[in-house]
Amino acid sequence: MLQVNKLNVAFDDLILAQGMSFTLVPGKVNVIIGPNGTGKSTLLKTLFGDIQATSGEIKFKNDTLQRKQLSQWRQQFGYMPQDIRLDVELSALEVVLLGQLNTLGFRLEDHVIEEALNALDKIGLLHLANRPVNRLSGGQCQMILFAQALMRKPKILMLDEPVSALDLHFQHVLLDHLDTQTKDQGWITVMVLHDLNLAAQYADNLLVLKDGKLVASGHPNDILTPSLIKDVYNVHADVTKDATGVPFVRTIRTARQATTIKPPTHAAKITEKIAVTA
Numbered sequence: 001m002l003q004v005n006k007l008n009v010a011f012d013d014l015i016l017a018q019g020m021s022f023t024l025v026p027g028k029v030n031v032i033i034g035p036n037g038t039g040k041s042t043l044l045k046t047l048f049g050d051i052q053a054t055s056g057e058i059k060f061k062n063d064t065l066q067r068k069q070l071s072q073w074r075q076q077f078g079y080m081p082q083d084i085r086l087d088v089e090l091s092a093l094e095v096v097l098l099g100q101l102n103t104l105g106f107r108l109e110d111h112v113i114e115e116a117l118n119a120l121d122k123i124g125l126l127h128l129a130n131r132p133v134n135r136l137s138g139g140q141c142q143m144i145l146f147a148q149a150l151m152r153k154p155k156i157l158m159l160d161e162p163v164s165a166l167d168l169h170f171q172h173v174l175l176d177h178l179d180t181q182t183k184d185q186g187w188i189t190v191m192v193l194h195d196l197n198l199a200a201q202y203a204d205n206l207l208v209l210k211d212g213k214l215v216a217s218g219h220p221n222d223i224l225t226p227s228l229i230k231d232v233y234n235v236h237a238d239v240t241k242d243a244t245g246v247p248f249v250r251t252i253r254t255a256r257q258a259t260t261i262k263p264p265t266h267a268a269k270i271t272e273k274i275a276v277t278a
C-alpha cells in the first residue's frame with residue numbers, strides 16, 4: 001500500500017496540497033483528475049521525491065519517503081512525466097532499455113534485449129526499434145516512454161497525462177495494456193488524465209483534486225456526477241451510463257456558462273499579486 005497522510009505542499013503562498021490523505025492499493029488503476037494548475041503533476045512529483053512536501057508523510061510498505069534514501073525510494077517507481085520530448089541520439093530500443101538502467105552492465109544480456117523488443121512488440125511498435133527517437137512523432141515518443149516505464153517493472157507506476165499525444169487507437173492500446181499489467185503484476189498505478197470518459201473507463205479509483213484539496217475519491221460509478229463536475233470544473237455536464245454500465249460524460253455548452261467561468265483560485269491569487277505589485 002502507498003499511504004499519504006496529511007500531506008502539505010506549497011510554493012511560497014501557492015498551496016498545492018492541503019492536508020491530503022489517501023491510500024492506494026496494489027492491482028488498482030488510480031486516476032487523478034482536476035483543473036489545470038491544481039497540483040496533479042506536483043502530487044506525482046512529490047510522491048516520487050522530486051518536490052519536497054512542507055509536511056506530512058508518504059509511506060510505502062514499511063518505508064517512508066522522509067526516512068529512506070531518495071535513490072532507493074525511486075527504484076520502486078516507474079515514472080512517465082508529462083514532457084515527452086526525446087531530444088537524444090538514441091534508438092527507440094535504446095530508450096526502452098534505459099528502463100533497466102539500474103541493472104544494466106557493460107555487456108547487455110540477450111534476455112534483456114529480448115524483453116525490450118517484447119515490450120515494443122506488445123504495444124505494436126516493434127517496427128520502430130532501430131529508429132532514432134529524435135525523429136519520431138510526439139505520439140510515438142509517448143508510446144516509447146511507456147514501454148520504458150514498463151521495463152522498470154515498478155512496484156508503483158506513475159504516468160502524467162500518458163495519452164495526451166495519442167490517437168484513439170493508441171490511447172486504448174496504452175490504457176488496456178496498463179490495466180492488464182497493473183492487475184497481473186499487482187502494481188500500484190497512478191496516472192493523471194484530463195479526459196473524464198477515459199478516466200471513467202479505466203479508473204478503479206478516481207482521485208479528484210481542486211485547489212490543492214482531495215475533494216472526492218472512489219469508483220467512477222459512485223462519484224462522477226454532474227454536481228461534482230460543476231463544482232470542480234464549473235462546467236455543466238450530463239452523466240449517463242454507456243452500454244457497458246460505465247459513466248459517460250457529455251458536457252453542455254450554455255450561453256450562461258460562458259459568462260460564469262471563473263479563473264481557478266490560484267490564478268485569482270496571482271492576478272491579485274500582479275495588481276498589488278504594479
Ligand SMILES: Nc1ncnc2c1ncn2[C@@H]1O[C@H](COP(=O)(O)OP(=O)(O)OP(=O)(O)O)[C@@H](O)[C@H]1O
Nearest residue numbers: 011014016034035036037038039040041042043266
Ligand atoms: N517548482 C515550482 N515552483 C513554483 N511553482 C510551481 C513549481 N512547480 C509547479 N508550480 C506551480 O504549481 C501549480 C500547479 O502545477 P501542476 O503542474 O502541479 O498543475 P497540474 O494540475 O498538473 O496542471 P495541468 O493540468 O495544467 O498539467 C502551477 O501554478 C505551477 O505554475
